[in-house]
Amino acid sequence: MPASTSPRLTRTRALAAVLGLGLVATTGLTAASAASARSRPSISAEAWGTAPDGTAVQRYTLRNGDTTVRILTYGGIVQSLEVPDEDGDVDNxxxxxxxxxxxxxxxNPGPYFGALIGRYGNRIAGGKFxxxxxxxxxxLNNGPNSLHGGTDSFDKQVWEATPVKGSREVSLKLRLVSPDGDQGYPGELTTEVTYTLARHRQLSVHYEATTDAPTVVNLTNHTYWNLAGEGSGTIEDHELEIDASRYTPVDSTLIPTGELAPVEGTPMDFRHATPIGERIREPFQQIVYGQGYDHNWVLDxxxxxxxxKAATVHDPDSGRTLEISTTEPGLQFYSGxxxxxxxxxxGGKVYRQGDGLALETQHFPDSPNQPDFPSTVLRPGETYDTTTVFKLSD
Incomplete structure (x- = not known):
């Protein structure tokens, strides 16, 4: 052993060799190890109150790189999602x-912030099929129609949670059993939804469901986005692009007419990035019905x-961009x-009209009553299986 090399440094170098780490000095290894620990994906749980039926609710915190997501077992709700902007400032x-x-x-009734929606996302005409x-x-919880599964739907239930940790990503698997006749829907439906936070600010949502009797299913997530930061004001300057040349026009109660109408030449055309507020006050009948955008786009x-890829949203002020990819045929854009x-x-601020937007990947509204729409029927022996990915960048 050279006289200038201490036994402690020799042991440190040996450890570094085993771990495959380069080493300049002992302090360098310590700093690198600390940084590596901070960058590893992690998941933790904390008590977060009690549901009205007495069931304990937990909040899970998923971290990966510079992104943090908090999810509740109540309603499977995405309660916060924190990412940096182009200047490195972190916002929810x-x-x-x-x-x-x-x-x-x-x-519920209300905005359904961040919630898992089921058994049927969006509206069903007359609340019957x-x-x-x-x-x-x-x-009937939306005028003459049924909305988002009913009055006591998936967003009000406490889901069974299982954390799953990997070397590059971290997941939270949520499970709920909806009994036969729940909210009027036939069949016992077993649903599993897995949130996965991967590297590079990517949150995926994987839905699976099985039934013991024929039923209809249309699951989605109802997160509202404001890429400038929650509570910062309007999203009307966000630029939206939707990969869809058609949409499903609605009647005055926001039920689809059955038509697949072209977006070309209308305020519904988002095939190129367009500020959300640019045409939202035009006297176009569909916008009048929705008091803004509240429609389903037929994805190309x-x-x-x-x-x-289904849609992209960009906020010019923060530089943040959200890209949404899905296996679903439709996308509901709701402008708050x-x-x-x-x-x-x-954040302690009030939410006013247009302070957030929802982009709900889905099958089409009222599909059980629209034979020309993609079917939402699920039968015993089949598995409902869809995925949506939300990817943020600056």
Whole structure:
């Protein structure tokens, strides 16, 4: 051993060799190890109150690189998502409440901030459908229609949670069993939704469901985005692109007419990046019905069932961009039309009209009553299986 080399440094070098690490000095190894530990994906849980039925609710925190996502077992809600902007400043870019009481009291009926939606996302006309000759009646919770699964739907349930940690990503698997007749839907439906936070600011949502009797299923997530930061004001200057040349026009109660109409020449054309507020006040009948955008776009898919880009949102001020890819045939774009200044968000600011937008990947609204729309029927022995990926960048 050279006289200038200490036994401690020799042991450190040996450890570095085993780990495959380069070493300049002992302090360098310590700093590198600390940085490596910080960059590893992690998941942790904390108590977050009690649901109205007495069930304990947990909040899980998923971290990977510079991204942090917090998810509740109540409603499977994405409560916050923190990422840096182009200057390195970190903001929460999704809308929500700061405590469980906010979600219990205001989220349904209300905005459905961040929630898992089921059994059926979006609207069903008259709250009824016929399947295999049997008519099923659902709760009417949106005027004459049923919305987002009913009055006591998936967003109000406490899901069973299982954390899954990998070397490059971290996941939270949520499970819920909906009994036969729940909210009027037939069949016992077992649903698993897995949130995965991968590197490079990518959050994927994988949905699976099986049933013991024929039923209809349309699951989605209802996160509201503001890429400038939650509570920062309007999203009307966000630039939106939707990969769709058609959409499904609606009647005055926001039920599809059955038509697949071209977007060309209308304010519904987002085939090229366009500021959301540029045409939102035009006297176009569909915008009048929705008091803004609240419509389903028919995605221009190249291959059925493959994961393909559906939409991109860019905020010029922060530099953040959100890209959404999905296996679903449709995308509901909602421009936060009914936020009215009565709700206080996670950052202590009130949410006003247009302070967030939702982009819900889905099958089409009212599909059980629209034979020409893609089917949402699920039968025993089949598996409902869809994926949506949200990727953020600056």
């Amino acid at each position: 870019v999704v809308l929500g409440f700061s405590d469980l009481e906010g979600y219990v009291a205001n989220n 016929t399947l295999d000759g049997v008519e099923h009646q659902l709760p 898919r190249r291959s059925e069932g493959d994961l393909e 039309n009914f936020l009215d200044g009565t709700l206080v968000g996670t």
